[in-house]
Amino acid sequence: MLHLQCRYTGTIPLEAETISPDQLVGKSLAEMEKLPVQHGNRQGCLADYFSIRGDASDGAIAVEGDCQRVKLIGANMTLGRILVDGPVGMHVGAEMRGGELEVRGSAGDWAGAEMRGGVLRVRGDVGHLAGAGYRGSRYGMRGGVLLIDGAAGNEVGAVMRRGFIAVGGTVGDFLGVSMIAGTVVARGPIGQRPGAGMKRGSLILLSENPALLPTFRESGMVRPLILSLCFAYLRDLGWEAPRDMESKVWRRHWGDLVSLGKGEVFSPVGSSR
Amino acid sequence: MTATRVVVTAASLEWARVAGTTATGNASSVIGCDVEAAIESELCSSDSPDGRPGVNLLYFAFSRAALEKALVNRIGQCILTCPTTACYNSLPCSKDKRIRIGGNLRFFGDGHQMSKKLGERRFWRIPVMDGEFLVEDYFGTTKGVAGGNLLLIGHDPDSTLQAATQAANAIRNVPGVIMPFPGGIVRSGSKVGSRYKKLKASTNDAYCPTLRGVVESAIPPGAECVYEIVMDGLDLACVEAGMKAGINAAREAGIHTITAGNYGGKLGPYHLHLHKLMTA
Numbered sequence: 370m371l372h373l374q375c376r377y378t379g380t381i382p383l384e385a386e387t388i389s390p391d392q393l394v395g396k397s398l399a400e401m402e403k404l405p406v407q408h409g410n411r412q413g414c415l416a417d418y419f420s421i422r423g424d425a426s427d428g429a430i431a432v433e434g435d436c437q438r439v440k441l442i443g444a445n446m447t448l449g450r451i452l453v454d455g456p457v458g459m460h461v462g463a464e465m466r467g468g469e470l471e472v473r474g475s476a477g478d479w480a481g482a483e484m485r486g487g488v489l490r491v492r493g494d495v496g497h498l499a500g501a502g503y504r505g506s507r508y509g510m511r512g513g514v515l516l517i518d519g520a521a522g523n524e525v526g527a528v529m530r531r532g533f534i535a536v537g538g539t540v541g542d543f544l545g546v547s548m549i550a551g552t553v554v555a556r557g558p559i560g561q562r563p564g565a566g567m568k569r570g571s572l573i574l575l576s577e578n579p580a581l582l583p584t585f586r587e588s589g590m591v592r593p594l595i596l597s598l599c600f601a602y603l604r605d606l607g608w609e610a611p612r613d614m615e616s617k618v619w620r621r622h623w624g625d626l627v628s629l630g631k632g633e634v635f636s637p638v639g640s641s642r
Numbered sequence: 643m644t645a646t647r648v649v650v651t652a653a654s655l656e657w658a659r660v661a662g663t664t665a666t667g668n669a670s671s672v673i674g675c676d677v678e679a680a681i682e683s684e685l686c687s688s689d690s691p692d693g694r695p696g697v698n699l700l701y702f703a704f705s706r707a708a709l710e711k712a713l714v715n716r717i718g719q720c721i722l723t724c725p726t727t728a729c730y731n732s733l734p735c736s737k738d739k740r741i742r743i744g745g746n747l748r749f750f751g752d753g754h755q756m757s758k759k760l761g762e763r764r765f766w767r768i769p770v771m772d773g774e775f776l777v778e779d780y781f782g783t784t785k786g787v788a789g790g791n792l793l794l795i796g797h798d799p800d801s802t803l804q805a806a807t808q809a810a811n812a813i814r815n816v817p818g819v820i821m822p823f824p825g826g827i828v829r830s831g832s833k834v835g836s837r838y839k840k841l842k843a844s845t846n847d848a849y850c851p852t853l854r855g856v857v858e859s860a861i862p863p864g865a866e867c868v869y870e871i872v873m874d875g876l877d878l879a880c881v882e883a884g885m886k887a888g889i890n891a892a893r894e895a896g897i898h899t900i901t902a903g904n905y906g907g908k909l910g911p912y913h914l915h916l917h918k919l920m921t922a
Contacts, residue, residue: 531759552758571758594728594776595758595767597692602760615693631756 371401371425375434375455377418381409382458385418386441388432390449390468393425401425425449428468432457437477443470446487459496462489465513478522481515483508484532488606490516497522497541500534510534510551516608523560526553529570533599535608545572548632552599556611567625567632573599574636575611581634585624590638592618643672643702644709645786645876646741647682647733648717651696653726655684661727662697665720669701670823671872673832673843676712678702678788678874680820691730692776698732700820702788702874709783710741718747722768722775729775731763733782744777788874789910790819790881792888793831793849795899799867803827805895806869812891813873818880821873831870831903846870846903865898878912882919889920 371393377383384407387393393401402416415421418439428449432442440458443451447467459477462470467487472480475493481500495517501524502509509528520538526545535554542560545553548567555563558576565582573596596619600610618638624630650665652658662681669679682698690696701716703709721727729743744766748755751768757779758765764779794809796802810826813819821827836844847853848860849868861868871888875881889900904913 533760569756591773593767593774594692594694595765595774598760598765598776599758601691601693633756 370427370429370431371421371423373415373430373432374420374422375418375432375436375439376420377438378435379408379438381438383408383418383439384441385415385439386444387415388419388430388439388442388451389444389446390425390428390430390451391445391447393430394428394449396425398422398424440477443468443489446470456493461491462487462515465489467513475519479503480517481510481513481534483510484513484515485511486513488514488516490518490607492518494519494538495521498524498527499536500525500529500532501527502529508549514606516603516606518608520557525555526551529553533602535603535610537609545570545632547628548572554599554603554610564625564632564634566628568629569631570633571595572632572634574634575614576636579634579636581622582625584626585622585634586626586630588621588623590618591621591635593621593635596635643678643704643786643788643874644706644783645700645702645788645874646709646713646781646783647731647876648699648701648713648781649685649691649696649730649732650699650721651685651690651692651694651728651730652724653694655695655697657724657726658694658696659684661721661724662699664724665716666699666701666822667720670828672702672704672788676703677709677716678820678822679716680822680826682820683814683817692728694728700786700818700874700876702786702822706739706741706783710743710746713741713743713781714746717743717777718750722747722750722770722777725772727775729777731778731781733784735762735780735782739783740780741783742779743781744779747777784876786874786876787878787881787910787912790873790875790885790912790914791831791902792871792885792892793901793903794869794871794892794897795849795861795865795901796867796869797865797898801896802867802869802898805892805897806871808895809871809888809892812887813871813884816880816884816887818876819873819884820875821871823872826871826873828870828872831868833903860901862899870903881912882914882922885914885916885919889916 387404404415432453444463456474463482472491478496480495481489500510508530510532523541529551539557540559544563548570550569554573603610622634666679679701685696748766768775831846832843847857
C-alpha cells in the first residue's frame with residue numbers, strides 16, 4: 370500500500386488528480402514525487418505537498434491528513450482502492466470508472482460527479498451536486514455507486530443517467546433534478562422540489578411527508594419487489610438500510626409531468642404530500 | 643446439453659409451486675418436448691433474492707438458442723401469468739454463456755416496462771394487473787449432463803413402484819439434479835432409434851416383461867416389472883450423487899436388480915458404471 374501524508378495547509382485549492390491508482394501504480398517513489406499537481410495558477414509536484422512512502426503495486430493508496438483543500442482525488446480512476454482518512458475537497462471521485470474510493474470524513478461539492486463506475490463511499494457529509502453532471506453536460510452520473518453516510522447538499526444526482534446513490538442524512542433541494550434514469554435513496558429529510566424535471570428513474574424517499582411538486586401524480590399504494598432488491602443491494606455494499614422497509618406499503622408518484630413523466634417517487638405510507 | 647436455473651418466488655410457497663409446476667409441464671424429454679425441466683428444490687424466504695418463498699427450476703435443452711426460446715415462452719405463459727410471481731437468475735452470467743429472458747419478455751409492458759440495474763444485474767419491471775412482474779434480464783447457462791438413468795427391476799409391479807418412489811424421493815434431496823418425468827419415474831423407458839424411420843426413440847423392448855419370449859429380454863428370472871429413473875444434472879458430479887442416492891434407496895427397499903442403460907454409447911459422451919460409482 371502507498372501512503373500519502375498531506376502536508377498542505379494553504380487556502381488555495383490544490384488540484385491533485387494524480388492521486389489515483391491509474392497514475393501511481395507501476396511508478397517508483399522518485400517518479401511519483403515528480404507527478405504534477407496544480408496549485409492555483411502554478412504547477413508543482415506531488416512531493417511539494419505530500420510525503421510519500423510505501424509502494425502502489427497492489428493498487429491501494431492511503432491518503433492521510435487534512436485534504437479539505439485538495440481537489441480531484443481519485444478523479445477518473447478505473448481500478449484499485451483509495452482510502453482517504455479525513456476530510457477531502459471538491460470533485461473527489463469525479464468521473465471515476467472503476468475501483469473503490471472511501472473517504473473517512475466529509476467531502477466537498479461535486480463528489481462523484483459524472484462517475485461511470487466503481488464505488489465511492491463518503492462516511493461523512495458531502496457538499497452540493499454529488500453525482501451530478503457538470504454544467505453543460507447532458508448526463509450526470511452514468512454508472513457505479515455513490516454511498517453517503519451523512520448529509521448531502523443541493524442537486525444530488527442532477528441529470529443522472531444510470532447508477533445508484535444513497536444518502537443517509539438530510540438532503541438539500543432539487544434532489545434528482547432533471548434525472549434521466551438511475552436510483553437515488555434518501556434516508557433523511559429532504560429539501561424542496563425533489564425530482565423536478567425528472568424523466569425516468571426512481572427516488573426512494575424514506576422520510577415522512579416528502580413535499581412533491583404538483584406535477585407529480587399519485588399512482589396508489591404499492592409493495593414493489595424492486596425495493597426489496599434495492600435495499601438488499603445496499604446491505605451487500607455495507608450501507609445501513611433500515612430493516613423494516615421491505616414490509617412497508619409505499620405510495621408511488623409518477624413525474625415529473627412537465628418532462629417525460631416516467632420517473633417515480635416512492636415514499637412509505639404514513640407520509641403524505 | 644445446455645442448462646439453466648430459474649428461481650421463482652411468490653407471495654406464498656403454494657403459489658411458487660403452482661408457477662414452478664406449470665412452467666416445467668410437458669418437459670419430460672427432449673425426444674418430444676422443447677426442454678427437459680422440473681422443480682429442483684424449494685427455497686425458504688431467507689434464501690430467496692426478494693425475501694419471499696420460492697422454487698428453483700432447472701431447464702435443459704440442446705442449445706442456448708433452444709433454451710432461450712423455450713424459456714421465453716414458458717416464463718411468459720406460465721410465470722408471468724401466475725399471481726405474485728417474480729423470476730431470477732441463479733447461475734453465473736458471463737456474456738458468452740447467457741440467454742436473454744426479461745429483455746425479451748419486457749415488450750409485454752407495451753412501453754410501460756421499466757428496468758433497474760443493480761450492479762451488473764438488470765431487472766425488468768413489467769406492469770401487470772396485481773402490480774409488477776419482476777424478471778431478470780439475462781440468465782446464465784452451463785453445460786449440464788442429461789440422461790443419467792437407473793433401471794429398477796423388481797419382483798412385482800407394487801414393490802417395484804414402491805422402491806422407485808423411495809429412490810426418486812432420495813434423489814430429490816440432491817442439489818443440482820432434477821427428474822423430469824412424472825413423479826420422477828418412467829414406465830415407458832425407450833431405446834435410441836426405431837424400426838420406423840421417423841421415430842428417434844421407441845419402447846425399450848428388452849425391458850418390457852410382456853415381450854419376454856418374443857425379443858431378447860434383459861429382465862432376469864423372477865422379475866416382473868421395470869421402472870426407469872431419468873435424471874439431469876448441472877454437472878457430472880450432481881448426476882453421480884443423484885444416482886448414488888437412488889441406488890442406495892432402491893437397495894434398502896429390496897429391489898431385485900439395478901442397472902442402467904448406455905444404449906451402445908448413443909446416449910451421450912458420459913458413461914457412469916454403477917459398480918465403480920458405488921465403490922468410489
